[in-house]
Amino acid sequence: PSLNLHHLSISLSGFYTLQQMYGCDLRKDGSKAGYRQYAYDGKDFISFDKETLTWTAADVEAQIxxxxxxxxxxxxxxxKAYLEEECIKWLQKYLEYGKETLLRTETPEVMVTRKVDHDGMETLICRVGGFYPKEIDIEWTRDGEVWTQDVFHGLVSPNSDGTYYTWRSITVDPKERERYKCHVEHDGLLKPVDVAWEEPGM
Known part of the structure; x- marks a missing residue:
């Protein structure tokens, strides 16, 4: 989980934009991270290195x-103390307030559909929906090996109930259709699943 804060300042007289972003991360292994950085007119300007207690300039103008x-x-x-302690405390507090929602898992529903193309080839579409959290790994495999040729990716998009959906498609020769499976890994699954296309009604 992460806590990110943004601040935007605009100078009306010269039309210059200064953006500030700072926050902290609390990882599953217990490690922590924190950052504070600035951008000027949409470009990186300067960032804080909390390990060395120094600032890193992104360009010559930031040296001063x-x-x-x-x-x-x-x-x-x-x-440094704020990013490693105070920010983490607030992050943990927010997680406690919303843990039923933020830390829940929803199992993805996986279905493979088929579409016949004009050139005699087929498009297999792996539709994955109803999952939470957003992070998910989806791959097409051929004979158990990850296959990336002729694969297209859909964006991970939100549903109205707070879950997510996405898709992966692949173009295949109908004669080799059975060699392909959609491989899905997600926190809501006890183990990865592999789904192939099946005739309707099977």
Whole structure:
């Protein structure tokens, strides 16, 4: 889980844009990460390295700011403490408030459909829906090996109930259709599933 905060400032007189983003991550293995970075007119400008308590300039124009902010050692120590402690506390609090929703898992429903193409080939479409969280791994396999040739990917999109859906398609020779399966891995599954196309009614 991550806690991300954004701030946008716009100078009306010169039409310049300064963007600030900071936040923290709490990973499954218990490790933590934190960041604070700025962009100027849509381009990376400067970012904080909490391990060295210094700032990294993205271009020459940011060097002056880097030298000034690197010298503010007390402020940089405070920022490091905030990212590693205070931000993590807030993240854990938000997770506790919404854990029934944020930490839940919904099992994906997997179905393979078929469409006949004009050139005699077929398109197999692996439709995966109703899953949560959003992260999911979907691959087409041929004879058990991952197959990437003639594969097209759909975006992972939200459903109205808070779950997600997506698809993967592959173009195949109808004579070799049985060699292909849709392989799906997700936190809502006890183990990966492999689904092939089946005749309706089977």
């Amino acid at each position: 700011t880097k030298r000034k902010w690197d010298a503010q050692s007390t402020q940089n120590q405070y920022l």
